[in-house]
Amino acid sequence: MIELLEQLALIPGVSGDEGAVAARIAEEIKGHCDECVTDPLGNLLVYKKGKKRAKNRVMLAAHMDEVGFIVTAIGEDGLLRFDTVGGIDARVIAGKPVLVGKNRLPGVVGLKPVHLLESEERDKIPKVDELYLDIGANSREQAAATVRLGDRAIFDSDFVRFGEGLIKGRALDDRAGCAALVEMIRGELEYDAWFAFTVQEETGTSGAKTAAFTQDPDYAIVVETTTAGDVGGAPEERQVCRLGSGPVVSFMDKGTIYDPELFGLALAVAAREGVPAQVKEGVFGGNDSRSIQCARGGVRTIALSIPCRYLHSPSCVLHGGDAEDTLRLTRALAAALAAR
Amino acid sequence: MEATKQMLLALAGARGVSGDEHPAAQVAVELLAPCGPVETGRLGNVVCRVSEARAGRPHYLLDAHLDEIGLIVTRVDDSGFLKVSNVGGLDRRLLAASQVAVHAPGGALVGVICATPPHLQGDGDKTPPKIEELYVDIGMSGERARALVPLGCRVTFAGNHRALLDGSVCGRALDNRAGCAAVIRAARLIAEHKPDCGVTVALTAQEETGAAGAKTAAFAVAPTHCIVVDVSFAAAPGVPRHKCGEMGKGPMVGFAPILSGRMSERLVELAQREGIPCQVEVMGGATGTNADGIAVSGAGVATAILSVPIRSMHTPVERVCVEDIESTARLIAAYLHAEEATA
Numbered sequence: 001m002i003e004l005l006e007q008l009a010l011i012p013g014v015s016g017d018e019g020a021v022a023a024r025i026a027e028e029i030k031g032h033c034d035e036c037v038t039d040p041l042g043n044l045l046v047y048k049k050g051k052k053r054a055k056n057r058v059m060l061a062a063h064m065d066e067v068g069f070i071v072t073a074i075g076e077d078g079l080l081r082f083d084t085v086g087g088i089d090a091r092v093i094a095g096k097p098v099l100v101g102k103n104r105l106p107g108v109v110g111l112k113p114v115h116l117l118e119s120e121e122r123d124k125i126p127k128v129d130e131l132y133l134d135i136g137a138n139s140r141e142q143a144a145a146t147v148r149l150g151d152r153a154i155f156d157s158d159f160v161r162f163g164e165g166l167i168k169g170r171a172l173d174d175r176a177g178c179a180a181l182v183e184m185i186r187g188e189l190e191y192d193a194w195f196a197f198t199v200q201e202e203t204g205t206s207g208a209k210t211a212a213f214t215q216d217p218d219y220a221i222v223v224e225t226t227t228a229g230d231v232g233g234a235p236e237e238r239q240v241c242r243l244g245s246g247p248v249v250s251f252m253d254k255g256t257i258y259d260p261e262l263f264g265l266a267l268a269v270a271a272r273e274g275v276p277a278q279v280k281e282g283v284f285g286g287n288d289s290r291s292i293q294c295a296r297g298g299v300r301t302i303a304l305s306i307p308c309r310y311l312h313s314p315s316c317v318l319h320g321g322d323a324e325d326t327l328r329l330t331r332a333l334a335a336a337l338a339a340r
Numbered sequence: 341m342e343a344t345k346q347m348l349l350a351l352a353g354a355r356g357v358s359g360d361e362h363p364a365a366q367v368a369v370e371l372l373a374p375c376g377p378v379e380t381g382r383l384g385n386v387v388c389r390v391s392e393a394r395a396g397r398p399h400y401l402l403d404a405h406l407d408e409i410g411l412i413v414t415r416v417d418d419s420g421f422l423k424v425s426n427v428g429g430l431d432r433r434l435l436a437a438s439q440v441a442v443h444a445p446g447g448a449l450v451g452v453i454c455a456t457p458p459h460l461q462g463d464g465d466k467t468p469p470k471i472e473e474l475y476v477d478i479g480m481s482g483e484r485a486r487a488l489v490p491l492g493c494r495v496t497f498a499g500n501h502r503a504l505l506d507g508s509v510c511g512r513a514l515d516n517r518a519g520c521a522a523v524i525r526a527a528r529l530i531a532e533h534k535p536d537c538g539v540t541v542a543l544t545a546q547e548e549t550g551a552a553g554a555k556t557a558a559f560a561v562a563p564t565h566c567i568v569v570d571v572s573f574a575a576a577p578g579v580p581r582h583k584c585g586e587m588g589k590g591p592m593v594g595f596a597p598i599l600s601g602r603m604s605e606r607l608v609e610l611a612q613r614e615g616i617p618c619q620v621e622v623m624g625g626a627t628g629t630n631a632d633g634i635a636v637s638g639a640g641v642a643t644a645i646l647s648v649p650i651r652s653m654h655t656p657v658e659r660v661c662v663e664d665i666e667s668t669a670r671l672i673a674a675y676l677h678a679e680e681a682t683a
Contacts, residue, residue, distance in 0.1 A: 077575075077577075079576075079577065087458075089436070089455070089458055090466055091433075091436040091437075091455060091466070091468065092436045092437040092455055094433050094434045094655075095431065095433070095434030095438075095652065095655040095656060095657055096434070096438070096656075096657070097499060097502070097510070097656070097657055105505065106502045106503070106504060106510070107504065108510055108652060108655075108657035108659065109657070110576055110577075110651055110652045110657070110659075111431075111433070111434070111578070111652065111655070112576070112577070112578030112579060113431075113573055113579065113652065113653040113654060113655075114429060114430075114431035114433075114653075114654050115429065115573075115628075115653065115654070116573065116578075116579060116580070116583065122432070122433070122468070123467050123468060124433075124466070124467065124468075125433060125466040125467065125468060126433060130577070130578060132576075132577055134504070134576075134651060134652070134657075134659060135504055135505050136503075136504020136505035136506045136507070136508050136510070136659070137505050137506065138506055138587070138588065142505065142506070143505075146505065156499075156502075157439065160439075160450050162449070162450035162451075162478070162479050163449075163450070163477075163478050163479015163480045164479055164480050164481065164484065165479075166479035168439065168450065168452055227457045227458075227459065228457075229457045229459070229460055230419075231421070231454040231455070231456070231457070231475065231477060232417065232419070232421030232422075232423070232454040232475025232476070232477060233421070233454070233473060233475055234456070234457075234460060238459075238460055240457075240459070282459065284459040285459075309452075309454075309457075309477065310436075310437045310452060310454075310455050310457075311457070313436070313437030313455060314437055314438075314439070315437045315438065315439050315452040317452055317477065317479065
């Protein structure tokens with residue numbers, strides 16, 4: 001699964017431009033599913049028969065898109081102005097290497113040198129408006145020959161295994177969820193299942209709306225990543241969830257109040273299967289659940305998340321074991337819901 | 341030009357955070373070997389005698405600092421996170437979630453500078469982390485981290501140097517490996533045809549933390565004249581136009597009270613005569629470089645400064661034009677050969 005995650009995480013797929021990720025996923029599951037279609041928004045909707053007929057339609061969703069940047073203007077000096085796509089903390093943008101456009105042109109997020117700052121400026125995070133992408137073009141013409149307005153840009157960050165079982169990379173949110181679902185499709189299923197690889201989660205969970213309408217599920221499991229606060233200097237009571245402690249089950253976040261019965265069931269299935277699991281200690285973040293839950297007449301929804309440090313940054317960090325355990329729990333919970 | 345670029349990449353590819361310049365010094369020693377006898381001083385300066393000094397003749401010191409800014413490990417906590425402090429003028433605004441290399445004795449370890457998750461940040465509290473809030477995540481237990489990472493370990497930003505659209509080079513430590521490359525390239529040009537004056541190259545340690553290397557190098561070499569090569573601001577949004585040069589327009593010749601006006605003028609004159617691009621940079625007081633210390637070393641040293649224009653100074657994405665480095669080297673060589681003509 002980690003090798004697959006590496007392949008998926010290296011593909012650029014900023015919201016609204018997920019085509020390359022979708023194509024790769026379709027390739028990976030070819031011959032392993034019974035139906036695979038792309039909907040008008042770009043969602044990849046997959047159906048796979050199990051050994052038994054499902055009593056309930058269970059939808060498993062993971063989003064393909066990632067946060068990133070979009071080129072909004074090209075200056076006379078050849079520098080690119082940009083906006084963020086999705087929620088990127090202004091603190092992690094300045095001074096980072098990036099790749100611009102389909103040709104992955106190397107560039108950097110430039111900023112005013114520290115030496116020239118007034119003392120109060122040193123303690124301020126530069127606004128996106130004050131930053132620019134420098135691709136080494138020295139005029140508008142030179143830049144415009146290779147970059148078009150609307151081109152997306154991503155952080156240039158490699159995929160690295162490090163420390164004790166950890167992984168660092170870009171876009172692990174939510175290629176890790178995608179990788180888990182691809183693995184599930186490639187294996188044998190107990191019951192029929194409906195999979196949705198969604199677009200535009202980071203910009204308002206748009207893809208999940210149409211995917212859930214089409215798949216019309218009774219239950220949904222959203223496979224995601226969630227912010228782990230177990231970082232240097234963070235007090236234990238504010239860590240929310242921790243790497244190495246298994247999938248995170250949420251009762252509520254900023255977008256969704258999860259189905260209380262499914263919340264309990266997820267933890268019970270984890271205990272029964274011997275999969276470590278943890279409860280998200282706090283009401284933060286949000287994901288595709290908010291759209292899926294409200295699709296048609298309503299869908300009973302739960303999210304299973306892989307804890308991830310430094311989410312939405314060039315250096316997302318997760319524990320490989322947590323990703324594997326999330327896959328195990330997703331499989332078991334999907335079967336339990338299909339059989340109810 | 342390609343040789344200069346390769347030299348720059350070799351120098352910048354090696355680490356050399358202040359006080360621990362050894363790996364960069366080793367590369368510099370090899371590159372300087374064809375130019376004359378090379379030795380490493382007590383503080384870590386790399387000194388190469390390109391042309392012997394003789395009584396009654398000028399003796400030029402060509403200085404460029406070898407060190408780079410970075411971080412240093414000050415503590416390993418029970419959860420295995422490394423507490424770090426800055427070495428040199430670090431920009432705290434761009435640290436969060438950067439990948440770094442922790443240079444442990446057993447080999448470099450991958451690390452990530454911890455970023456406080458948004459939910460732990462106060463409302464509207466968009467401030468950079470303070471130095472005392474900095475941690476590096478190496479993904480290990482406290483026990484394992486303590487076994488592998490001794491306190492005092494240096495940390496640099498990770499990532500390879502990359503070529504941008506116009507061929508300029510982008511990455512960490514170009515401040516001041518760009519200067520080192522220019523000085524070594526100049527030494528190579530001079531070594532082929534030695535001028536009638538003394539020439540000694542010093543690639544100096546610990547500039548970013550207070551110019552300690554330049555002080556001792558100036559004492560040891562005791563030159564009559566010095567040309568310092570460093571980097572300076574290139575035009576970019578937010579940089580006042582009167583405080584910067586332009587990328588690709590040649591070295592910036594410094595004019596400042598502490599500098600020798602005669603040398604500065606002569607450099608501009610020679611650049612024009614030889615058709616080497618150059619620009620002028622005027623500073624009202626100190627230069628903030630090794631030149632300030634070298635000029636007042638011993639009984640005084642007539643000093644000039646040439647700066648390679650650089651964008652995003654003191655970041656992991658500094659950017660320089662190789663052409664500017666080449667022009668700097670050519671201007672130094674032309675200057676020293678003109679010195680010969682006046683003998």
